[in-house]
Amino acid sequence: MDGGGAxxxxxxxxxxxxxxxxxxxxxxxxxxxxxxxxxxxxxxxKLKEQVLLGWINESLKAxxxxxxxxxxxxxxxLVLHHLxxxxxxxxxxxxxxxxxxxxxxxxxxxxLEELDKRLEQQDTKWEVSLIHKKDLLATLHLLxxxxxxFQPEVELPSNVKVQVVVLEVSRxxxxxxxxxxxLTEDRGxxxxxxxxxxxxxxxxxxxxxxxxxxxxxxxxSDLDQQFSDGVILLLLIGQLEGFFIPLSDFxxxxxxxxxxxxxxxxxxxxxxxxxxxxxxxxxxxxxxQDVAGTLKVLYALFRKHGG
Numbered sequence: 001m002d003g004g005g006a007x008x009x010x011x012x013x014x015x016x017x018x019x020x021x022x023x024x025x026x027x028x029x030x031x032x033x034x035x036x037x038x039x040x041x042x043x044x045x046k047l048k049e050q051v052l053l054g055w056i057n058e059s060l061k062a063x064x065x066x067x068x069x070x071x072x073x074x075x076x077x078l079v080l081h082h083l084x085x086x087x088x089x090x091x092x093x094x095x096x097x098x099x100x101x102x103x104x105x106x107x108x109x110x111x112l113e114e115l116d117k118r119l120e121q122q123d124t125k126w127e128v129s130l131i132h133k134k135d136l137l138a139t140l141h142l143l144x145x146x147x148x149x150f151q152p153e154v155e156l157p158s159n160v161k162v163q164v165v166v167l168e169v170s171r172x173x174x175x176x177x178x179x180x181x182x183l184t185e186d187r188g189x190x191x192x193x194x195x196x197x198x199x200x201x202x203x204x205x206x207x208x209x210x211x212x213x214x215x216x217x218x219x220x221s222d223l224d225q226q227f228s229d230g231v232i233l234l235l236l237i238g239q240l241e242g243f244f245i246p247l248s249d250f251x252x253x254x255x256x257x258x259x260x261x262x263x264x265x266x267x268x269x270x271x272x273x274x275x276x277x278x279x280x281x282x283x284x285x286x287x288x289q290d291v292a293g294t295l296k297v298l299y300a301l302f303r304k305h306g307g
Contacts, residue, residue: 030166030167030168031166031167031168032135032137032164032165032166032167032181033137033164033165033167034136034137034162034163034164034181035162035163035164035165035178037163038161038162038163038164039162041160041162043157043159043160044160044162044183046157047140047144047156047157047160047183047184048070048140051147051154051155051156051157052070052140052143052144052147053067053068053069053070055143055147055151055154056070056079056083056143059083059086059087059151060079060082060083060086063082063086065079065082067079070136070139070140070143071134071136071139072134074131074134074139074143075104075108075131075132075133075134076097076098076104076107076108076132077094077098077104077107077108077110077111078096078097078098078107080108080111080112080115080131080142081094081107081111083146084111084114084115087146087150087151088114088115088118088150090114092110092111092114094107094110094111095107101132104132105128105129105132108128108131108132109128112126112127112128112131115142115146118149119145119146119149120149121145124141125137125138125141125142126138126139126141126142137162137164137181140183141183144156144183144184156184157184158184158185158186158187159182159184159185159186159187160182160183160184161180161181161182161183162180162181162183163178163179163180163181164178164179164180164181165177165178166178166179225289227286227294227297227298228260228264228286228287228288228289228294229251229254229259229260229263229264229287230250230254230260230262230263230264230265230266230267230286230287231250231251231252231253231254231263233263233264233267233286233297234250234263234266234267234270236301237267237270237271237274237301240301240304241274245266245270249266250262250263250266251263257287260287261283261284261287264283264286264287265283267297268281268283268297271297271300271301276300276301276304278296278297278300280296281293281296281297
């Protein structure tokens with residue numbers, strides 16, 4: 001999270017506090033961890049990186065607070081305190097920057113106490129120690145509850161679930177179990193459910209791409225095939241940007257792999273000159289009809305003109 005400089009705290013003091021907290025966590029007897037495979041779920045990534053992170057940054061834009069990671073930037077209570085003030089009008093008398101672990105925990109305790117009053121959850125799936133230890137599962141549960149309570153119009157991805165490993169320590173040893181944890185409810189909208197399982201680029205194909213191309217008089221059904229020779233892409237760039245690309249600069253009827261590669265390379269070069277970023281896409285990706293690569297190129301262009 002972006003913020004001002006801070007004085008370095010006593011490392012030995014913090015180490016003692018961390019040891020105490022680890023001992024307390026161990027004595028609690030139970031720990032949950034999201035399985036690595038679940039972390040790769042596109043729906044979880046959309047919930048975490050697009051919706052929740054975007055909600056926080058949009059909500060705190062006026063205060064010039066920028067959060068880069070829901071895992072790393074909420075543990076000290078600062079962001080949660082500002083969100084509490086923004087949506088519940090509660091301004092607690094707390095230090096802005098809590099530098100030590102004990103100060104951060106005290107701040108979190110005060111903030112979560114006020115949040116819990118307003119979230120009215122019978123079975124909270126977060127607690128101070130988990131948020132402070134940057135537990136992703138607890139942090140996501142808290143943020144989902146906050147969005148649902150304070151801004152229910154924000155559309156959360158439907159039916160987001162993760163597999164978690166539950167470790168339980170007892171006098172007889174350590175037991176483990178795998179459970180399914182629900183982060184967002186199933187809205188029962190099958191059409192939306194299909195959309196949520198798609199990559200954002202595929203959703204773009206259904207909405208912005210088709211609308212924009214219809215606006216310039218082009219009908220495209222199979223995007224990966226139609227754009228693989230670069231011709232339509234070049235014509236579209238010229239149409240949307242308002243300039244003419246000389247026919248001598250590209251092959252209007254490409255009949256070889258080299259011709260298609262030349263056309264697409266020219267299109268990518270034009271996009272770069274226009275300042276439109278196309279991350280990690282090579283001309284060969286489009287020529288070989290790679291759907292993800294093709295849609296990334298279109299997204300860079302339509303993000304500017306699709307509104």
